Amino acid sequence: MAKVLEGPGMGLLSKWGMAVPHYVVITEAEQLERLAEANAWLRESKLVAKAHEAIGSRMKLGLVKVGVDLKGAESAALEMLGKEISGVTISQVIISEMIDHEKEFYLAVQSTRDGAEILLASMGGIEVESNWEKVKKVSIPLGTNPTKDQLVKLAIEAGFEGGLEEKVAEFAIKLFQCYDQEDGNYLEINPLVRRNGNGELTALDAVTMVDADARFRHPDWNFSFASEFGRPYSDGEKAILEIDTRIKGSVKFIEIPGGDTALLPAGGGASVYYSDAVLAMGGTLANYAEYSGDPPDWAVEALTERVCSLKGIKRIIVGGAIANFTNVKKTFSGIIKGFRKAKAEGKMDGVQIWVRRGGPFEKEGLASMKALEKEGFDIHVYDRYTPLTDIVDYATKGVSK
């Protein structure tokens, strides 16, 4: 599941025949003037200016300006671009046309185990969350398409009437097509509005989640995916994401500022147990990380450097279950190189390293970790006979078994 920002998300809806407001995405406020020469709507409509970044609660942070004219949009863009919000610089602003409307609706398609669900409500915006029981659903079994009759029925159930149920059903069919053909995971239009004047249904705002694994069959996906946890990816996270896309195996890295315990564990499953163990012991996580599938040692080295660069960490947990095919010696050699670099840069002062691992070439790998003691590292190494997460207990208490 991967999040697509508003601009490209709207692009996908438009591709499948759904009306969306006119919009432009800019990186410099000056671009707007030239765009206005080419696009009458920028001169003639009321506008909305929003920071085009994966930042949560943009409204509260003053990153949304509604009902401005071109001049107002330009000054809003000027103000937002380059602004730092919790360590992240805003680099894009989306300017869209304000749509005159009275009623707001809610429409979504979400992937389920057996197919998909279409969700519909005759109310929209923030009202939906508090009236969730009024959202009507219909299941579309895998490999089938919804019929218009089925969706008209759903619309009537949701309270649409006076011919609007027909229009909403047609719109929902288009959204389903978009979901199905674009490998969607979750497409939510909120609000869906009826434009004053021509009465056309228009998607005013949308959440677009698609299947990143399907990228190979969508050559027109020219966008990169946005983070889903309320802030854009940091440079360090982007660097690891980029490595992850081009290696065999995987490396993952998310920073959590303020934590005292850094994670450098192996395995998608074990890494979450290590995260749980740190918190269960009363520690705070400085990051989430994971490497698996026998990644090249240079990739693990790059990940290690990022982990060691986390501010204020007291310990690093180099945990891992008993690998099936990840070469412990080889991946550890990457970690060791990363540790040495970090030490030379003075980043390992006062940082303890706790290691537990098994798998192919475990003896050699663990021995080379152990040998770091001689280089002045504060390192504690355990093998398969120490249960998986026990090192977290030792590390938190600061005592070896």
Place this chain on the structure above:
Amino acid sequence: MSIVANKDTRVVIQGGPAGVNAARRMAEFCHLANTPLNVLAFVFPPDAGKTVDIPFGGALASVPVFKTVAEATGAFPAINTALVYIGPNRAFKGTMESLTNPAIKVVSMITEGVPEKDAKLLTLEAKKLGKTFNGPSSIGIISAGESRLGVVGGSYDNLILCKLHRPGSFGVITKSGGLSNEIMWICSQFADGVTTAIGIGGDAYPGSDYVTYLEMFENDPQTKAVVMVGEMGGDLEERAAAWYGEKKRRIKLISVVSGYCQEKLPKGMKFGHAGAKEGKHGEGSARSKADALRNAGVSVPATFGGLGPEIKKTYEDFLKDGTIKASADEEAKDLPSLPKPVEEAMKSGDVFAAPLLKSTICDDRGDEPQYVGYPASELINKGYQIPHVIGLLWDKRLVSPVEAEIIKRIVMLSADHGPCVSGALVTIIAACAGIQMSQAVAAGLIMIGPRFGGAVTGAGTWFKYGVEHKMTPEDFLAHMKKNVGPVPGIGHRVKSVSNPDKRVQELVGFVKSQGIPTPHLDFALSVEKITTAKKGTLILNVDGAMAAILVDMSFPVDALNGFFILSRTIGLIGHWVDQKRQGSRLVRLYKYLANYVTTKKREVPPLDSV
């Protein structure tokens, strides 16, 4: 007993190198469990028609590669299982191919990064056909003592440590590959080991879920308890809880769930597995899963660390109530060892192999070649030059600066001598005939011999002989005339006293100016004095001059021709490139350049009259 994979499981592996690697691991297991090799065929269109050699015990098993699954099952009717190691963009088609093949009952998909839609459609197809579809992103399935599908279980040593050569009493179901191995290890340490361990993969919609396999374990009398490793996201653990709580189950279920950390970490964060993600409204949290499982009567230790003690307690209870009878385990030393490749066995000192050849000049076993002990990069960085490398590799020593300069001059002076000499001529003719560089240059080098460039070693040998035996030039010439013939290194086709060889003059002049002892060069020059007195062309030629100088520098005589061969290779390569760049056409000798001295045309007699 076991589930999904058993003694009758016979496998076709779909995919390339990753599949071959899995086959190797599977063969290791078959060796340990003393079963026939369970991999019968590969399907990999680019290599169709070939066979892949899989080390199996001390021998190599030849496994054929087919273009389609149907061809594989046609050739081997025993095949009933497919493992998919195809890249995500082609995996759907390949998996559909094996799913719809009537011979195949189980398909396990190892491929990671399969689009969810594809996984869901494959699951639907499998359901329609009543087949078992496992994965995607599965580490594999292993039934102790019976069959291994994929790399699950890890290295050979680990198979033994986890007692996978014989069945235990615990079933294992995990999403994570590493944790499946970890649980098998725990079950072997704290209990009697596993029956079958299954990795269902960490995707959001695994083809077969916990319930599918719990149902199978329930019907497998050998399995007394199942360890299920869950994680946040989705509703598979809740479904398992519902199944377990539905009625009295024979098997005991032990489970842990990960993802409590999500309570304190930013919502929407991605963990290692695609499926490890809470819903928008907190559905599928670790806590709600653990509660659902506990409410259904499942043993749920608070942490992963609690699993070992819980499994131990369960095992001891089983022993007490007679569910399991304790039996003595065979010693690990009684299990077959895995024959090691010679290289590994030598490393551990288990084997001595008599080497076939011996090298005293260059060692390439480290990061970079070492020339007589000196790392090549260090030589470069400390300013050494090609003559020093020649000195090291041909005479195992670092030559002095004067010697290096002399070697450099020899190479420069003999690098080429125009297109007409036999070596260059042959290379050029070959180049014009479209022959590739290595062959064309080699053809030119073949010309180097007693009459062209190849007299250096001979000259060096005899000048050295003369000096060693303290001969006068006259005695030397007499000896040569009597025992050897013309003196190598003396005489030239066109050069003479009146038309001296500039190269020889240059070389001799430089060497003499260096104030170094040159007994052999002096001897050669004194011999030349006598021979040129007899005939103007009997000068010390370039071969002879080089030879005398190099013997003075104590180079072994066997290496001497090398100086000419090396130098002239530069020229021959130049000639080949020159012809190539010109786009030269095939050349043939003009007839007027051949002197036809053949018998006049006549009638061929009847064959039987000869």
